[in-house]
Amino acid sequence: MDNKYFRDIPEFRMSKIKILESDSAEGLSEEFVRYTRSESNETEEVKRWYWPLVKCVTVKVPDNDFLDHVTLVDLPGNGDTNTSRDQMWKEFVASCSTVWIVTAMNRAASEKEAWEILEDASSLLGNGGECQQIHFICTKLDHEKPDDINKVKNAVMKEFKKQNQIKDHFSEDCFKVFTVSSKEFLKGENVNPDHNEILKLKEILKNLNDAHSETSNYVSGAYGILSLIQGAKSREVLEQTNDVRADLEGNLSIQLNQVKKAIEDIIKAFEQGLREGVEKSPNLCERKLKSFLYPSKMSGGAFHQTLKFAVGNGGIQKPNKGKRKDLNMILASCLTERIDEKFRDTFPNDLKCGNFNGAIDAFSLSTDSLIEKYKNVKLQLTFLQTEEKKMKTKLNKIILTQKKLIYNSLTDTIRNNMKGCYKEAAAFKGTGTLKNMRDTIERHVESKMDMFEEAKNAMLKQLNDLKETVLRTLKETMKESIEHSLKTEACSLPDVSEHLEVVKKHYDELHDGQDEKNNHTGNS
Structure with a gap:
């Protein structure tokens, strides 16, 4: 590559990030327009466009x-x-x-492309992702009447209820429709909230802000550490250490067994669903493959290029408009369709619902009751409470990451088994290419029916690995916390009682506020 073509972006040749800065939004827009658009009505000074080279733009x-x-x-x-x-x-x-789908109001419910895109991405957003809400935003309602607006919103909701594939991953509670008008919004204080819901969308963005939970976690951690330091100064703890330890370790053992049983029961349910999918895969697979290879609304000549692109792109069709099709996902659906509902219930994207049917959230060393029993050890048990909360937060993040890998493992296994087939099909040229590609794919799938069993086993292995991770994290973290909580270092630790009192006040305020917010959310 000649350097003269990259004088404006030397970072490209060095695989570095290019940073653009401006004092205004307008100025920044002018700076990066050549990196984000394929064409423009800007001045002739903008001579070279770099958007094909750009992977991502962060503002x-x-x-x-x-x-x-x-x-x-x-x-x-x-x-x-x-x-x-x-x-x-x-x-x-x-x-x-959260996902926002924006479309003009006059074609919101009938916007075929929007529904196709949402349907295709539903597994990536739902069981294979972490999306909690889908918002359908209808624009251009400046001259619409309130009755017409309500009709459109009802029509969109009615259309959503018809989308069975999307509903495998999202309940009706996750889907909401909003209407917006830029002209109405620019009126400022005179905005009609029933006519224009931009203010509601702004409120949603505010609620997405995770600053409260970050602050709460920080204060909770400080409260726990200060409780531990102050509690470790007490000599009265020595007399009750063995009794407290015995109760805590007994509770830990009981709780670990309960979590283990809950997860194992869930894995058995997944195994049954996957086994049924494997048994039915020969017939299902044949129908799904035929639908992909012989589309009813496309002639052979037109489909030739579509399939040629797909086999050269790992089995994925990407039309300029409408629904993308991934043959790997289509084949894997023989299995995913058997477990989608169970998976959504087991690993809800809304963490308030609790992973593994709430088994993680239910885990508890019963420190509240122990505080009543061992009042002299209240501070140490308070430390354990905060450690338990911190551990659950950590575990839920681990599970959220792993559950996406687990769900996608079915498609990944199918994709790995299909790679050779795609490569062979992509090599065909000349007369009969379409037939040769179709025959190659059909023969390969027919000869590789054991890939569904392989996919089932891969998912079950990952589920069992996650079970071991959860149990190990619970056991090791809480055993270590118990050891720390019952140590006494009276001579070497400072008196932090005043700091503890201040932090406890903030801790109580944050948790009272969160409880009130949760109650409000539950009642809304």
Whole structure:
């Protein structure tokens, strides 16, 4: 590559990030337009466009409390023909906690492309992701009447109820419809909240801000450490150490067994569902494969290029408009369809519902009752309470990451088994290419029916690995915390009683506020 073509972006040749800065949003927009658009009506001074080389653009807005701890991501609806950008698309989609689909009001319910995109991405957002809410945002309602607006919202909700594949991953409570008007919003204080719901969307963004939980976790940790330090100064603890330890270790053993049984019962249920999927895969697979290879609404000549692109792209079709199709996911659906509902219940994206049917959240050393029994050890047990909470937060994050890998393992196993087939099919040229590609794929799938058994075993192994991780984390973390809590170091530790009192006040305020918020959310 000649350096003269990259004078403006020397970072490209060094695989570095290019940083653009400006004092205004308008100025920054002018700076990076050539990196984000394929064409423009800008001045002739903009002569060279670099968007095909760009993988990602990150815009940081300083001193904006509104977007603190919140990242807004603008993604192409059905992925990207560029492989690296498409991989990033998948990663971002799977990491979104809320998805907004924006479409014009006059075609919101009938917007075929929007529903197809949502259907195709549903598994990446739901069981294979961490999305909690889907918001359908209808724009351009400046001249609409309130009755018409309500009709549109009802029509969109009615259409959602027809989307069975989407509903495998999301309940109706997760789906909401909003209407917005830019002209109405610019009126400022005179905005009609029933006519224009931008203010509601802003409130949703505020609620996405995770600053409260971050602060709560920090204060909780400080409260626990200060309780431990102050409690370790007490000589009265020595007299009760053995009794407290025995009760704590007994409770730990009981709780570990309960968590283990709950997870093992869930794994057995998954095994049964997957086994049924494997048994039915020959017939199901044949129908699904035929639908992919012989689309009813496309002629052979037109489909030739579509299939040619798919086999050269790992089995994924990416039309310019409409639904992308992933043959690997289509084949894997023989298994995923048998476990989708169970998976959603076991690993809800809304962590308030509790992983493993609430088994992790239910885990407790019963420190509240022990505080009543051993009042002199209250501070040490308070430390254990905060450690228990911290451990659950850590575990839930681990589970959220692992559950995406576990769910996607079914498709990944199928994809690995299909790689050779795609490579062989992509090599065909000339007359009869379409037939040869179809025959190659059909023969390969027919000869590799054991890949469904392999996919089942891969998922079960990962589920069992997660079980071991959960049990090991619970046991090791809490045993270590118990040891720390019952140590006494009266001579070497400072008196932190005043600091403890201040932090406890903040701790109580934060938790009272969170309880009130949860009650409000539950009643709304």
